[in-house]
Amino acid sequence: MAMTAYRAWSAWPALNDYDLPLAATWLIEGELIVGAISLIGGLFVLAAALGHMRVYPWAFTFWQGFNILALLAVAIYTAIYPYFVMAPLTYVYWLGEILIGIACIIIVRSKPAAERQSMPQTQTSESVAFSVAARIILAFLGILLGGFIGFWLGLGLGAVISEATNMSCFEGACGYFAVLLGLAGVLVGAIIGLVLALYWTRRKKPAVTP
Numbered sequence: 001m002a003m004t005a006y007r008a009w010s011a012w013p014a015l016n017d018y019d020l021p022l023a024a025t026w027l028i029e030g031e032l033i034v035g036a037i038s039l040i041g042g043l044f045v046l047a048a049a050l051g052h053m054r055v056y057p058w059a060f061t062f063w064q065g066f067n068i069l070a071l072l073a074v075a076i077y078t079a080i081y082p083y084f085v086m087a088p089l090t091y092v093y094w095l096g097e098i099l100i101g102i103a104c105i106i107i108v109r110s111k112p113a114a115e116r117q118s119m120p121q122t123q124t125s126e127s128v129a130f131s132v133a134a135r136i137i138l139a140f141l142g143i144l145l146g147g148f149i150g151f152w153l154g155l156g157l158g159a160v161i162s163e164a165t166n167m168s169c170f171e172g173a174c175g176y177f178a179v180l181l182g183l184a185g186v187l188v189g190a191i192i193g194l195v196l197a198l199y200w201t202r203r204k205k206p207a208v209t210p
C-alpha cells in the first residue's frame with residue numbers, strides 16, 4: 001500500500017506536462033486509477049485482518065491478484081509501445097513484486113489446520129484492540145466511498161434538474177448548481193456510509209468465538 005501511494009504521488013505531477021505522448025498520459029492516468037482502487041482495497045484487507053474476519057483470505061487473494069494483474073498490464077503496455085524505454089532492471093523488479101505477491105497468496109491461503117485448531121476460544125485484549133482498529137478503518141472507508149458515490153449522484157441529479165427546468169447557464173450558473181448538489185451529496189453520502197459501516201461492524205460476528 002505504501003509503494004502504491006508513493007507511485008501515485010510520484011506520477012501525479014507528470015500530468016501537468018502537456019508535451020507527453022498520449023500513450024504516456026494513458027499510462028499515468030491508468031496507474032492513478034489502479035492505485036486508488038488498490039489503496040481502498042488494501043485498507044479493507046487490513047481491516048479484515050485486524051478484525052479477524054473470515055473473509056480475509058478471499059479479500060487478500062482478490063486484492064493481491066488485482067495488483068499482480070495491474071503490474072502485468074503495465075509491463076506488457078510498456079513493452080509493446082515504442083514510446084517507453086524501460087531498463088531491464090525495472091522488469092526484474094516488477095517480476096520480484098509479482099513473485100512475492102504470489103508467495104503471499106499461497107501463505108495466506110494455506111494456513112495449517114493445526115494452527116486453526118489451536119486458536120484461542122477467548123477474546124484477548126489484543127484482539128479487542130484489533131477490533132477497534134478494524135472499525136476505525138471500515139468507518140473511514142464508509143465515509144470515503146459514501147462521499148464518492150454521493151458526489152456523483154448529486155452531480156447527476158443537479159444536471160437533470162437544470163435540464164428539466166431549463167436553468168440558465170449564463171456564467172456557468174447551471175454548472176455551479178450541479179456542483180453544489182454534488183457537494184451536498186458528499187456530505188449526505190459520507191454520513192450514510194459512516195452509519196452503515198458502523199452498523200455493519202457492530203453486527204459483524206468475530207471469527208474467534210468469545
